[in-house]
Amino acid sequence: MAKKKKIIKSGLIVLIIILLGLQFFRPEKNIYNEVPTTDIAKTENMSKAVSNILVESCYDCHSNNTAYPWYNNIAPVNLFLNNHVKDGKRHLNFSEWANFG
Known part of the structure; x- marks a missing residue:
């Protein structure tokens, strides 16, 4: 039983080290300052209400501009969100x- 606990403890330590190491690798954010002419x-020609719905x-x-939630600063969540945004833009990019x- 003690050997099993030692293996679990070692596994948790390795997992924590990996998660801490991931914090130093940040994907590039999808943020642009200008709205392109192709947007x-x-x-x-759409109404302001429809435009607001699309933006929100x-x-x-x-689009080429993402408003990231606070938890995007935590790995591996930021990696998941980055892949999600890339996939969404691959299918449809309003920009x-x-x-x-």
């Missing part, structure tokens, strides 16, 4: 709307 808001509900994963078609 759907600039290329399509969709742009974090489907590149004019380039579709």
